[in-house]
Amino acid sequence: GENVEQHPSTLSVQEGDSAVIKCTYSDSASNYFPWYKQELGKRPQLIIDIRSNVGEKKDQRIAVTLNKTAKHFSLHITETQPEDSAVYFCAASRIPTFGRGTSLIVHP
Amino acid sequence: DAGVIQSPRHEVTEMGQEVTLRCKPISGHNSLFWYRQTMMRGLELLIYFNNNVPIDDSGMPEDRFSAKMPNASFSTLKIQPSEPRDSAVYFCASVSGNEQFFGPGTRLTVL
Numbered sequence: 001g002e003n004v005e006q007h008p009s010t011l012s013v014q015e016g017d018s019a020v021i022k023c024t025y026s027d028s029a030s031n032y033f034p035w036y037k038q039e040l041g042k043r044p045q046l047i048i049d050i051r052s053n054v055g056e057k058k059d060q061r062i063a064v065t066l067n068k069t070a071k072h073f074s075l076h077i078t079e080t081q082p083e084d085s086a087v088y089f090c091a092a093s094r095i096p097t098f099g100r101g102t103s104l105i106v107h108p
Numbered sequence: 109d110a111g112v113i114q115s116p117r118h119e120v121t122e123m124g125q126e127v128t129l130r131c132k133p134i135s136g137h138n139s140l141f142w143y144r145q146t147m148m149r150g151l152e153l154l155i156y157f158n159n160n161v162p163i164d165d166s167g168m169p170e171d172r173f174s175a176k177m178p179n180a181s182f183s184t185l186k187i188q189p190s191e192p193r194d195s196a197v198y199f200c201a202s203v204s205g206n207e208q209f210f211g212p213g214t215r216l217t218v219l
Contacts, residue, residue: 032206043199043210044151089151094206095164098151 002027004092006099014107019080021102023090024072030092033066033073038101039086047088048075080106112202112211120217126188129214132181133202141208142175142185143199151199157183190218 003026013019025033031052036044050057050064050073057064061080066073077084085106090099113132121127133140141156155165160177168175172191177183187194195218201208 034206034208036208043212044208045210046207049206095156096153096208098153100150 002030002092002097004090004097004099006090006102008102009100010103010105012105012107013080015080015082017080019077019084019104019106021075021088021090021104022072023074023092023099024070025092025097026071027092028068028071032092032094033064034091034096035062035064035075036089036091036098037086038089044089077104080104082106082108112200112209114198114200114211114214116214117212118215118217120219121190122219123191124189125218126186127190127194127216127218129185129187129198129200129216131183131185131200131211133183133200134204134209135181137202137204137209138180139203140177140183141201141203142183143201143210144196145199145213146196154185187216190216192218194218 006023034049035047037047038044048059048062048064050066052068061078063076087101087103089101115130138159142154143151145151154167155175156163157177173187175185197213197215199210199213201210
């Protein structure tokens with residue numbers, strides 16, 4: 001089955017800095033890669049996704065890149081704000097296998 | 109639409125008791141997923157249904173766990189008998205296209 005590795009497990013940045021979270025996957029047949037944000041005590045919510053026929057996708061301050069050859073994809077958040085503080089999960093495939101999550105802390 | 113509805117939101121029970129978690133998916137969504145979230149194991153897929161039919165239950169940890177979806181608007185996850193290691197947050201999610209819409213979760217504590 002699919003195996004998704006996510007790094008780092010914790011990421012601490014200053015407000016205004018950029019944050020990058022990286023994931024690798026094992027199943028070359030996976031073709032859908034969503035990212036979810038989970039605030040403390042809340043449910044995971046989709047923030048951006050990318051399909052395997054696209055190398056990069058942007059939505060305001062967030063972007064996701066995909067390298068199918070290397071089987072890795074990354075989430076980029078620019079101009080971070082304190083409200084970006086949350087746990088971020090990557091996943092691979094429509095029947096998702098989730099990474100273990102990255103706790104992002106943005107210091108004001 | 110109120111989104112995915114789960115009940116109860118919190119459940120505290122004693123070891124050995126039966127626990128039933130409930131989920132009402134978003135109307136029109138034909139796939140439903142049950143997840144368990146813990147600090148140790150992260151977000152784990154337990155089982156999912158397409159058009160009320162269980163497709164893959166390989167994530168269900170033991171025979172103590174069972175799930176049903178008798179109709180398109182209701183699903184249950186049952187644990188019998190419950191054990192302290194079952195303590196976790198249980199989410200259900202319904203799917204539109206590829207996007208998963210999570211419910212608020214049920215926080216289960218087994219003493």
